[in-house]
Amino acid sequence: MGIILKNGKLLNEQGELSIKDLLIVENRIVKIESNIEAEADHEVVDLNGHFIAPGLVDVHVHFREPGFEAKETIETGAHAAVAGGYTTVACMPNTRPVIDRVETVEFVLHKAKQANLARVLPYAAITVRQLGVEHTDFAALQQAGAFALTDDGVGVQSTKMMVEAMQKAKALGMSVVAHCEDNDLLPPGAALHDGVTAAKHGLPGIPSASEAVHVGRDILLAEATGVHYHVCHISAKESVRLVRDGKHAGINVTTEVTPHHLLLCDEDIPDSLDPNWKMNPPLRSREDRDALIAGLKEGSIDIIATDHAPHTSEEKAKGLKRAPFGIVGLETAFPLLYTHLVEKGILTLAELVDKMATKPAELFGLPYGKVEVGAIADLAVFDLTTEKSINPDHFKSKGKNTPFAGWVCKGWTVLTMVDGKIVYNN
Numbered sequence: 354m355g356i357i358l359k360n361g362k363l364l365n366e367q368g369e370l371s372i373k374d375l376l377i378v379e380n381r382i383v384k385i386e387s388n389i390e391a392e393a394d395h396e397v398v399d400l401n402g403h404f405i406a407p408g409l410v411d412v413h414v415h416f417r418e419p420g421f422e423a424k425e426t427i428e429t430g431a432h433a434a435v436a437g438g439y440t441t442v443a444c445m446p447n448t449r450p451v452i453d454r455v456e457t458v459e460f461v462l463h464k465a466k467q468a469n470l471a472r473v474l475p476y477a478a479i480t481v482r483q484l485g486v487e488h489t490d491f492a493a494l495q496q497a498g499a500f501a502l503t504d505d506g507v508g509v510q511s512t513k514m515m516v517e518a519m520q521k522a523k524a525l526g527m528s529v530v531a532h533c534e535d536n537d538l539l540p541p542g543a544a545l546h547d548g549v550t551a552a553k554h555g556l557p558g559i560p561s562a563s564e565a566v567h568v569g570r571d572i573l574l575a576e577a578t579g580v581h582y583h584v585c586h587i588s589a590k591e592s593v594r595l596v597r598d599g600k601h602a603g604i605n606v607t608t609e610v611t612p613h614h615l616l617l618c619d620e621d622i623p624d625s626l627d628p629n630w631k632m633n634p635p636l637r638s639r640e641d642r643d644a645l646i647a648g649l650k651e652g653s654i655d656i657i658a659t660d661h662a663p664h665t666s667e668e669k670a671k672g673l674k675r676a677p678f679g680i681v682g683l684e685t686a687f688p689l690l691y692t693h694l695v696e697k698g699i700l701t702l703a704e705l706v707d708k709m710a711t712k713p714a715e716l717f718g719l720p721y722g723k724v725e726v727g728a729i730a731d732l733a734v735f736d737l738t739t740e741k742s743i744n745p746d747h748f749k750s751k752g753k754n755t756p757f758a759g760w761v762c763k764g765w766t767v768l769t770m771v772d773g774k775i776v777y778n779n
């Protein structure tokens with residue numbers, strides 16, 4: 354019994370690739386050897402020298418169900434995940450209803466089980482309906498299977514609500530994950546970073562301080578409470594500096610960056626102001642982008658997360674001011690980052706895998722993210738040689754909203770395995 358994955362390339366301790374066979378029995382990797390002889394009851398899959406990575410782990414996706422099924426459902430989102438090599442994703446609670454009650458956590462887990470593709474872990478909201486005035490029942494939500502706590506989509510405006518949330522979360526061993534945005538610093542109608550492109554078009558801008566003020570506040574509160582505090586989608590160089598200082602001071606702060614903030618800046622936004630370039634936080638300056646890359650390399654920024662945020666084409670056709678914030682990311686993250694960070698020598702392949710699979714699992718105590726004997730068989734196989742351009746029409750996601758259409762990349766998913774079962778085979 355079992356599946357043999359033959360002729361896959363694995364990273365060794367030195368970060369070099371070598372051809373190996375893997376034997377998977379039930380949901381575990383039981384053997385990794387140069388040549389595994391197939392027995393009669395083995396299913397054999399030849400990987401033709403493609404790269405075997407641990408299944409990617411994304412702690413920041415929006416699957417829109419319940420409430421916004423025209424944008425995405427848990428099933429289409431999970432399909433997009435495995436098509437991008439992701440085996441575990443954590444979905445944000447800004448649905449309708451908000452994931453702020455046990456029943457809604459259970460609903461998401463039930464839908465994920467039905468889809469039977471990627472592991473989908475629901476976040477629970479910090480505050481009821483994400484309104485920032487009353488805490489949800491953390492203990493009950495944790496009991497029901499909530500992954501961690503966040504009000505992503507909006508910042509927690511009240512310092513009192515945040516510090517009390519951290520105290521309660523700490524007592525339960527839960528992480529507090531924050532969308533950092535101080536509404537007092539947001540000009541009405543701002544859609545772009547307060548920088549060269551907004552100025553050129555005479556538009557109000559979203560200042561970096563609106564993010565960094567919350568990052569700074571919350572790091573101090575994390576120090577006071579001892580909670581694990583994780584900053585969502587870091588975008589400003591000031592925020593990177595604050596996280597770096599916090600880590601140096603021994604505070605339990607971690608952070609994620611998105612592929613789009615690593616690869617794009619506000620100068621890249623076309624003059625058409627296509628709403629597929631509108632996301633929150635916005636694409637910031639070239640300097641900010643350079644600080645994000647440096648922060649990722651040095652470890653101030655721990656992991657990469659997509660902030661996969663599908664919207665319908667109708668919504669995104671409303672023009673820059675009225676279109677909603679957000680772009681999809683699950684099906685393009687690995688090819689984009691492999692092509693534009695690894696092939697250009699900015700990150701090694703081992704570093705990229707660490708930041709997209711191993712570290713995210715580690716930060717949140719998940720037993721995934723490793724290819725080794727005894728590990729759970731969550732795997733992604735990527736083709737590192739074939740070039741193909743990004744075509745949103747081919748996405749499994751309902752969302753086609755991406756600024757990366759037409760970009761030519763390598764690193765496309767060949768096969769994805771979750772818990773020992775092949776769930777995607779291209």
Ligand SMILES: [Zn+2]
Pocket residue numbers: 505506507532585586633634
């Ligand atoms: Zn957010």
Ligand SMILES: [Zn+2]
Pocket residue numbers: 413415445505506660662
């Ligand atoms: Zn988000």
